Amino acid sequence: MKRTLQEYKSVIKPIWCPGCGDYGIVNSVQKALVTLDIAPENIVTVSGIGCSGRLSHFLNTYSLHGTHGRAVPTALGAKAARPELTVFAIGGDGDGLGIGGGHIAHVARKNVDMTYLLIDNQIYGLTKGQTSPTSPYGIKTKTSPYGVFEDALSAIPIFLSYDVSFVARANGVDTKALTEILVKAISHKGMSIVYIFSPCITFPLLSSKGLKEILQPLPETHPKEDKLKAMEMAYSEDPIYTGIFYQVEKPTLEDRLQSVIKQVCDRDNGGKEFSLQQVLDSFA
Amino acid sequence: MNNLKENSNVDFAIRIAGEGGEGVISCGELFAQAAARTAYHVFTYITYPAEIKGGFSMIQIRIRSGRIYSIGSVVDYLIVFNQEAYDTTINDLKEGGMLIYDPDVVKIKDDLKIEVYPIPLNKLVTDLYGSKLGKNVVALGALGNLFDIEFNVLEKLIKDRYGSKGSNVIENNLNALKAGYDAGAANNWERKFNLIADPQAKEHYMLISGNEAVALGAIAAGCRFVAGYPITPATPIFETLTNIMPKVGGRAIQLEDEIASLSACIGASFAGEKAITPTSGPGLQLMGEQLNLASMLELPLVIVDVQRGGPSTGLPTKTEQSDLKFAIYGTAGEAPRVILAPTSVEDCFYQTIRAFNLAERFQMPVLLLTDQSIGYRKATVRIPDLTKIVELDSSVHTDDISIPSPEKIEIANRIEAVKMEGYKRYLDTFDGISPMTKPGMEGGQYLSGGLEHDETGKASSLPHIHSKMMRKRFKKLEALSNALEKNPPDYEGPEEAKIGVIGWGSTEGAIHEARMLAEERGILFRHLQPKVLSPLPERQVRNFLSGLKQVIMVEENYTGQFAHFIKAKFGIKPIEIHKCEGVPFTPEEIFNGIEKVERIIHEENITRV
Numbered sequence: 001m002k003r004t005l006q007e008y009k010s011v012i013k014p015i016w017c018p019g020c021g022d023y024g025i026v027n028s029v030q031k032a033l034v035t036l037d038i039a040p041e042n043i044v045t046v047s048g049i050g051c052s053g054r055l056s057h058f059l060n061t062y063s064l065h066g067t068h069g070r071a072v073p074t075a076l077g078a079k080a081a082r083p084e085l086t087v088f089a090i091g092g093d094g095d096g097l098g099i100g101g102g103h104i105a106h107v108a109r110k111n112v113d114m115t116y117l118l119i120d121n122q123i124y125g126l127t128k129g130q131t132s133p134t135s136p137y138g139i140k141t142k143t144s145p146y147g148v149f150e151d152a153l154s155a156i157p158i159f160l161s162y163d164v165s166f167v168a169r170a171n172g173v174d175t176k177a178l179t180e181i182l183v184k185a186i187s188h189k190g191m192s193i194v195y196i197f198s199p200c201i202t203f204p205l206l207s208s209k210g211l212k213e214i215l216q217p218l219p220e221t222h223p224k225e226d227k228l229k230a231m232e233m234a235y236s237e238d239p240i241y242t243g244i245f246y247q248v249e250k251p252t253l254e255d256r257l258q259s260v261i262k263q264v265c266d267r268d269n270g271g272k273e274f275s276l277q278q279v280l281d282s283f284a
Numbered sequence: 285m286n287n288l289k290e291n292s293n294v295d296f297a298i299r300i301a302g303e304g305g306e307g308v309i310s311c312g313e314l315f316a317q318a319a320a321r322t323a324y325h326v327f328t329y330i331t332y333p334a335e336i337k338g339g340f341s342m343i344q345i346r347i348r349s350g351r352i353y354s355i356g357s358v359v360d361y362l363i364v365f366n367q368e369a370y371d372t373t374i375n376d377l378k379e380g381g382m383l384i385y386d387p388d389v390v391k392i393k394d395d396l397k398i399e400v401y402p403i404p405l406n407k408l409v410t411d412l413y414g415s416k417l418g419k420n421v422v423a424l425g426a427l428g429n430l431f432d433i434e435f436n437v438l439e440k441l442i443k444d445r446y447g448s449k450g451s452n453v454i455e456n457n458l459n460a461l462k463a464g465y466d467a468g469a470a471n472n473w474e475r476k477f478n479l480i481a482d483p484q485a486k487e488h489y490m491l492i493s494g495n496e497a498v499a500l501g502a503i504a505a506g507c508r509f510v511a512g513y514p515i516t517p518a519t520p521i522f523e524t525l526t527n528i529m530p531k532v533g534g535r536a537i538q539l540e541d542e543i544a545s546l547s548a549c550i551g552a553s554f555a556g557e558k559a560i561t562p563t564s565g566p567g568l569q570l571m572g573e574q575l576n577l578a579s580m581l582e583l584p585l586v587i588v589d590v591q592r593g594g595p596s597t598g599l600p601t602k603t604e605q606s607d608l609k610f611a612i613y614g615t616a617g618e619a620p621r622v623i624l625a626p627t628s629v630e631d632c633f634y635q636t637i638r639a640f641n642l643a644e645r646f647q648m649p650v651l652l653l654t655d656q657s658i659g660y661r662k663a664t665v666r667i668p669d670l671t672k673i674v675e676l677d678s679s680v681h682t683d684d685i686s687i688p689s690p691e692k693i694e695i696a697n698r699i700e701a702v703k704m705e706g707y708k709r710y711l712d713t714f715d716g717i718s719p720m721t722k723p724g725m726e727g728g729q730y731l732s733g734g735l736e737h738d739e740t741g742k743a744s745s746l747p748h749i750h751s752k753m754m755r756k757r758f759k760k761l762e763a764l765s766n767a768l769e770k771n772p773p774d775y776e777g778p779e780e781a782k783i784g785v786i787g788w789g790s791t792e793g794a795i796h797e798a799r800m801l802a803e804e805r806g807i808l809f810r811h812l813q814p815k816v817l818s819p820l821p822e823r824q825v826r827n828f829l830s831g832l833k834q835v836i837m838v839e840e841n842y843t844g845q846f847a848h849f850i851k852a853k854f855g856i857k858p859i860e861i862h863k864c865e866g867v868p869f870t871p872e873e874i875f876n877g878i879e880k881v882e883r884i885i886h887e888e889n890i891t892r893v
Contacts, residue, residue: 010731012742041726044555057731057743062723064554064581065733065743066547067573073544077551077559078723080535081509085555085723106540253537261530274531277670279503284490284667 007040008033010060021172021198022051025119026058028175029088032182038086046075048091048100051126052119052198055090069100076112076253083254086186087114094124097133097153104193108162110253111190115182118155118193119172121200129203139205156234159193160227160246166192167230167246171215173197177242184244190252218243294324294349294477297356300423301373302365305337307420312343313662314424314441316491318433319347320664323485327352328662331867334516334600340372347479352663353628353793357872361430363423364390365405384426386419401471408463418460425464432478435465490667494632494658494790497665498562498588499524501636504668506675506695507558507586508534511548513541513567516600517656518590521562542567546574546587553583554732556722558640562588565607566597568651572615575649579619581732582710582718582757584643584650584698586636591655593866602866603657605789606841611651612818612849618754620761622650623818627792629663630690635815637688641696645682646760647717653817655840657868658790666690682717683767687815704728708739712752716759761819768821775828777810782833783882784810786858788817788846790868791838797871798878807882809836817846825854834885836861838874 008030016022033043043061047053049068056063066074075089091100096118104116123141124130130143133153140147159167166188170178178196185192197211216239223229230246251259265271269278298315302308309330320326327346333339346356358378363385364370370390377383379397387402403426405419412418421442428438442457492500499521502510510529512522522538529536535552539545542563549559563571568589578585591607593599611623622642626635636652643650673693676685678700685694701707701719704727711718718739721728731741736753738744777799787795792813799811812828814820829835835858837847842864850856861877863869 010729012731039726040729041724044551044723046551057733060729062554062721062729063731063733064551065731065735066550066581067577067734070543070547070574070577073539073547074551074554076537076539076544077509077511077548077553078555079551080511080537080548081552081557081559082555082723102540103544106544110537257530257535261533264530269531273533274528276504276532276673279528279531280490280500280667280670283492283496283500 003034003037003039005030005034008060010058010063012057014058015054016051017202019201020051021121022055022119024175025052025117025172025178025196025198026055028178028182029055029059029117031175031179032186035179035183036186038186042084043086043088044075044078045088045090046071046078047089048095049126050092050095050124051121052090052092052117053095055117055119069095069098070103071095072100072103072107072116075114075116076107076110079112079114080253080257083113089114089116091118093118093120093122093132093134097155101133104159104164105162108159108164108191110256111165111250113190113252113254114192115185116191116193117196119196119198120155121198122152122205123200123203125200125203136205141203154235155195156245157231159195160231160234164193164246165190165248165250166244167195168193168244169195169197169240169242171197171211171242173211177217181244188247190250214238214240215242217241218245294347296360296477297344297346297358298361298363298427299342299344299359299373299376300363301340301342301369303368304333304335304339304341306341306365307418308341308365309343310445311420311424312345314438314445315427316345316662317441318428318437318481319345319479320489320491321437321481321483321486322479323482324349324479325352325664326491326662327355327664329355329657329868330660332601340368342369342373347477353796354871355868356797357870363427365419365423366390384423399474401473403464403467403471405464408467409460412459412463413456418456421457421460422464422467425461425466426468428461429465429468430473430475432475432480434481437481438465488667489664491662491664492629493520493660493662494626494629494654495520495590495660496524497629497632498636498652498654499528500668501633502560502586502640503528503532504633504673504693505558505637505640506697507560507640508532509549509552509557509559510534510536510561511539511545511552511559512561512563513539513545515542515564515567517592517659518562518564518567518588520659521588521590525560525562542570543574546571546578549585550574550578550581550583553578553585554581556724558584558644560586560588562590564590564592565594565610568607568610569614575621576615576617576619577734578649579615579621579757580734582647584640584647586639586643586650586652588636588652588654590659591653599866601656603655603790603868604841604864604866605653605655605791605839606845607653608788608817608845609848611653620757621648622646622761622764622816623653624650624815625653625789625817626658627789627813627815629658629661630665631815632658633665633668634688634693637693637695641685641688641694642764644698645685645696645717646764647698647720648760653789655790661790668693682763683770687771701725701728709741710737710739710753710756712739712756715763716756717763765819765821768816768819769823771821773821773824773828774814775810775812778808779831781808781810782831782885783808783878784812784828784832784835785838785878786812786835786846786850787838788813791840791874794869794871794874795838798874801871801875802878805879807879809878818849820853822853829854829856834859834881836878836881838869838877840864840868
């Protein structure tokens, strides 16, 4: 019997501001999991700090709400240790592009088979409105009272240059399209990043309405394996494209680790794992 | 051979000194390996510069007919490669000792009360193939001859070491070895000891470093996950584990920094695996936030801190015991963790297994504090008997798990929940230990968070929840402290002694030998070297302190970090002996300090405890 949406909901009720896009996002994640029918006990959800970091509270999975910026390497550890699990990392723009920005490149290099949801509200919302790495230039925030004087980070080109093997952008408000992208991201063998716009209701910089006008799905003819084309589309500011920019197949971390295991066991031990005694003997 | 003196009480030390990049360390290590194939015990000490080339570098090898506790206080044989090495170390050579030096590069004083043997290391190797590279192998040949090591033993060592570098390299090295061996023979020197291989005697021993012992201990404990970032002097643990893990189906992953490394261990432990990360002080600092998190999530994992000289980048290649306070108290808020300090190379193996047992059973991070001197020290240790390994199930009570030793190695795992209905991950039990589930266990899903949470894992900042959960987490430390009381105490020495010496970690051997020196001179003291530094078994420590007139604390740091801890806990006023030079204590230095204290007590008859 197929699982129901209810089975992916935890007993904890979400506490985001009324009207927050994050409600739709957690719903889309649950819908994607129902579609894929993945057993809740085989899912690990690691989240960082911030409004979106709370997402793991509301999923009936093995959920780890960790520290600021470290969801990605923590999720890597879970996946590396138990490759059969479905693993998510979840965080916001501050978590993933600010404090934890350095980790993404190295998880991408290993092509860890996990799905990273980077939920961008362009502001530090949980702490009531400070500048984030994606706050638009010139906008006034609590810590930029005279206007943000830095340029905002453009995340998709960064992920493309890191060679993340699945890069998508979605509008959190459009839950149907988001669910479809999430299904593909979770099914992708390798690291998938879904970068989701979720405008802050309480500290609005970009209204949902404004987003709707500027966002446009990538053309159906977009060649997903063409990185330069993906770059070009990623840099477009009007329209801002949503959908899957880039998707390629390459060995996952698990494939790479297995190949090392096979290499050494084939070469030195007739294809068998070494016993503890053999390990000790090599030091004697 | 004719002039060899038979001596069953073999105990001598050889020091080879030169410049980084001259092959001093590899010469010494090969010699130590040859010595380890005899019936004797071997113990090495290495000091080297932080740079790849240049700077003072040396290796000291002590060889003895019985167990070796420290590198000793004297040097019997000194081999110097250059003038700086000679100037730096000649005063350490004992009267009547032997100096081997290269007369073309070293000018020696002529009033030395030692035997001197000039061997033109540079010239011999330059004559062979026009380069100074390989003079360390010439020195190895000469040393081999001096101690009557069979040439084929040395030949095999060279082949094993340079085997992967091609036949040309091996041939050059063998020529250099022969040149050194012959130059040694030409000296017609007086041999005091021989190091004839004794294959039988060494069937049960291996020569490994403290760092290697930690890596092997982790594997024996069932750890199959290591994440790390290279940092001197902990890198050899990581290197050894990256070599072994694929062989045993484990995972070894180098990450972008120490924060990511510990994060990955947290992820792996959350997924149900035993995980380890090796680091040194600066790395431990970076791990602070995740160490905190692991304690809050109540996840088992092991962090090894091979301490080095600090602060900041400090002395990366030198030893110090200066991360203790950070290990015990460091991180935001109050987060329980266990601190272990192995006391010898062999102990590194067993304490690492113990670290995993404690982490798994008490569900918290365990920090294993070693240091550069023990990490890079090589010693002959008994090959662990794998038939002594027993895997325990949940039914064995945590208090009844024995300390891993050559006699018995018990491997503990986390206690798993059996009933999923109404499962509470952070159930507040009598000892604070709550049964765990792990991914894959149906119905065992839970939320684990760094926010304060209730028994189910749900975030809560209510006053009564915070106080209850703080207590729950700290109850585990109390339970561990109580369990430790049941173990045999970590002290030795006569009951009637009025002086007590407390050290920790790698200084055990030097303090032990100082105690032997003191006993010879009629000074008695008791010696406590706790292997679990925090939490301490308080009743055991009080038993140790009772009846003492004076406590002396020996530490390789500037401020006396363990003394601070002991003073606060037990209200005593110890006299503190600190050494903060980047090099370990010799037994003689410790003895001299104790002798001074003994004189004061004797003269003033003061009572200070």
